[in-house]
Structures are given as C-alpha cells and as structure tokens.
Amino acid sequence: MNLQKPAFENKQHGPGGGIPLLKSLWEKFDLSLLFLQTGIVKHSGISGWLMSFAYICGLIAQKPSVNQNADFTSDSPILKVLLKGESISQSAFSRFFRNPLSGSSLR
Template identity: 35%
Template sequence: MMKRSGTPSWLICFLYVVGLVSHCSSVVQMADLAEKDALLKAMFKPWKLAQYTMSRFFTTSLLGEHLGKSV
C-alpha cells in the first residue's frame, strides 16, 4: 500500500498494532500515544500525526483489499 505523501503506511500500521497492544480503544488514543511515548515520538518526528491521519487511513476502501496480501 503506497501513499502519495505524509506519514508512511507502514508507520501508521505499526502505531495501530502498538495501540492495540497498549489497549487503546480509539484512534484518538493511538495518536495521543504517538505524542507521549519517547520511541514513538522519535519515529513520528518528521510527520505531524493527528487523529484524522489514522481515521482516513483506516477508512479508505483500499485497506481491505491490500492489508491481508503479502508482497
């Protein structure tokens, strides 16, 4: 899955998995986690991650078609 610009797809997926492991119940909590955790903060430093970044990524129609496929 390739994006034209912004935060790389793999990084958003990584944050989603970290959020699930951290028991975040919403993308808002996951975006907040990226701003509070030292390692995640360093990983996301070049990009401003907002809740709508994750919401848009996970509501796109391409997600279902490509997430389960191996490259």
C-alpha cells in the same frame, strides 16, 4: 553468615516500553515490504507501514479508540523518534483505515 536482601531498582518505563521488540519482529518479517507491495505508500505524509505500526503499538498499549491511539503516538518517546517528530492525528488514522486500498490485490 547472613545474606543481605537484594535491592531491586524501581525502573520507570515510559509509554511504549515494548515497541523496540515489536519493531524488531516487524523488521524480521519485513512487513514494511508487504505494505509497499499492496500499494499503501503514504497517507497524510507518513508511510503506510508506519501508520499501521503506530496504530498496532497503541492497541498493544490498550488504547482502544482512534483518539487515544493518536494521543499515544504523541506521548511515546520511541514513536516520536520513529515518526521523526511528527504526530499522527485522529483524523489521519480515521481516513487511513476508511479509504480502500487503491491498486491493491487485497480488495
């Protein structure tokens, strides 16, 4: 009996294919609550935990610069959904990481 060779589908994954897994781990460890407790609430109209999450997703996608990371948030369909259609600019990321945490115990 001759067996047929398996046919593998060539699945094309868009940018950010592992983001759902990272989001589930983020929720499991409740890192959003950690950001709220440290006083990082919103920056440029976007919650602090979401800014950090988007930046970490960009780093995992091997986007080393803030500019490339900002472009990644616009290119990734999953991040577009999480950000509710908004995009994070390079200057918003830069200001987010430059500003000290006001009222935080992490200083």
